[in-house]
Amino acid sequence: MPTLHTLNRSPANIQLFEQLINTIRPGDTLLLLEDGVYYCLQNKLNRKIQDIQVYALKDDVHARGIPIEQSDVLLASYEDFVNLTCENDKLVNWY
Amino acid sequence: MTADAPTTIDYDLLIVLQHAPYSSAQANEALDLALAGGTFDQRVALLFIEDGVYQLMSEQAPDAAQQKNLEKMLNALSFYGVNTLAVESHSLFERDLHPEKHINPKLNLELLNAKSIQALYDRSKTVIRF
Amino acid sequence: MKLSILVLGSPYNSQAAYSALRYTQAALDSGHEIYRVFFYQDGVHACSNLPAPPQDEFNTYEAWQTLQEKHELDCVTCIAAAARRGVLNEEESKRHNLPAFNLATQFSLSGLGQLIEANAESDRLVTFGA
Numbered sequence: 391m392p393t394l395h396t397l398n399r400s401p402a403n404i405q406l407f408e409q410l411i412n413t414i415r416p417g418d419t420l421l422l423l424e425d426g427v428y429y430c431l432q433n434k435l436n437r438k439i440q441d442i443q444v445y446a447l448k449d450d451v452h453a454r455g456i457p458i459e460q461s462d463v464l465l466a467s468y469e470d471f472v473n474l475t476c477e478n479d480k481l482v483n484w485y
Numbered sequence: 486m487t488a489d490a491p492t493t494i495d496y497d498l499l500i501v502l503q504h505a506p507y508s509s510a511q512a513n514e515a516l517d518l519a520l521a522g523g524t525f526d527q528r529v530a531l532l533f534i535e536d537g538v539y540q541l542m543s544e545q546a547p548d549a550a551q552q553k554n555l556e557k558m559l560n561a562l563s564f565y566g567v568n569t570l571a572v573e574s575h576s577l578f579e580r581d582l583h584p585e586k587h588i589n590p591k592l593n594l595e596l597l598n599a600k601s602i603q604a605l606y607d608r609s610k611t612v613i614r615f
Numbered sequence: 616m617k618l619s620i621l622v623l624g625s626p627y628n629s630q631a632a633y634s635a636l637r638y639t640q641a642a643l644d645s646g647h648e649i650y651r652v653f654f655y656q657d658g659v660h661a662c663s664n665l666p667a668p669p670q671d672e673f674n675t676y677e678a679w680q681t682l683q684e685k686h687e688l689d690c691v692t693c694i695a696a697a698a699r700r701g702v703l704n705e706e707e708s709k710r711h712n713l714p715a716f717n718l719a720t721q722f723s724l725s726g727l728g729q730l731i732e733a734n735a736e737s738d739r740l741v742t743f744g745a
Contacts, residue, residue: 391492391607398630398634398743398744405503405535409534409535412599412602412603413602413603413606415603423634424630424634449637450630467641468637468638468640468641469641469644469645471638471641472618472638472641472642472645472647473645475616475618475739475741476616476647476738476739480610481611481739481740481741482606482612483612483614483741483742483743483744484614485614485623485631485742485743485744485745497734497735498731498734510656510696510699511656514655514656514696517695517727518655518727518730518731521726521727521728521730521731522731524728525728525731525732525735527731527734527735610734611734611739611740612742613621613740613742614742614744615656
């Protein structure tokens with residue numbers, strides 16, 4: 391069952407990220423929002439999460455001045471967020 | 486939910502408790518929701534993880550800090566049909582908590598590893614974290 | 616799709632109420648049904664009609680009230696969580712013998728059963744946590 395995971399906490403929240411890593415599966419999707427978009431600055435994410443498409447909420451990325459040129463992360467609008475919620479069978483919000 | 490989904494949904498709601506009791510309303514308000522779920526005949530599972538495992542300690546005397554007794558709420562869960570209380574075993578280990586020594590013996594707890602927790606998420610329609 | 620929204624964080628202490636607002640707007644614009652918006656824990660603060668942010672700041676409170684009116688959304692807050700944080704309607708204020716009330720008229724006070732029911736009735740419950 392493909393699942394959309396959302397994460398709104400910064401990389402400082404190590405325990406929350408560990409819980410997410412233990413739960414997410416190849417084929418799932420991860421959407422970063424709020425302070426979760428700071429993961430876009432880290433290579434750590436790509437090493438830890440393989441076969442997972444990662445999105446970051448565009449408005450939250452721009453608000454925080456995060457460059458995303460060299461990242462595998464795709465930008466998502468709120469409409470994309472809604473679509474991802476519906477396209478996946480399930481949703482888990484990490485906060 | 487797709488009809489041919491490989492995993493069956495056993496729980497309408499999984500409540501994840503990740504905070505220690507008393508310093509905030511997190512535990513209290515999570516257990517209120519669990520009891521409400523039971524009242525409305527919903528299938529509810531609880532997962533205690535990270536500092537949430539401190540909620541399970543025996544011999545809590547919250548009167549001393551003028552707090553509501555969460556242990557009583559936990560003990561009441563089974564009367565509301567909430568019988569799945571899962572605990573992440575690594576969270577206990579990391580905190581030097583030993584089930585036979587520190588944990589409320591009235592609770593029927595399932596100790597889960599990371600793999601079983603992933604399965605618990607799979608079997609739940611919705612997850613709410615406290 | 617039938618969606619319900621859960622807001623757990625207060626404005627100024629988290630982005631939860633703002634993110635939930637934007638998500639709800641986008642879902643409605645995309646033609647989805649919002650079955651219910653439920654405010655719990657510190658999310659109840661978003662239901663007050665007393666905050667007066669400076670003119671040059673976005674007013675999340677007013678935006679929720681406007682969105683509710685425009686789409687006649689079922690915006691509900693937990694009566695117990697709201698009362699303990701000082702968010703009351705006229706009836707509750709009188710019942711507790713308090714000098715004022717502040718629940719915006721666009722929101723209603725009810726029990727956690729409304730959240731449980733929203734989860735049961737909706738395809739997804741989208742939680743905006745703090």
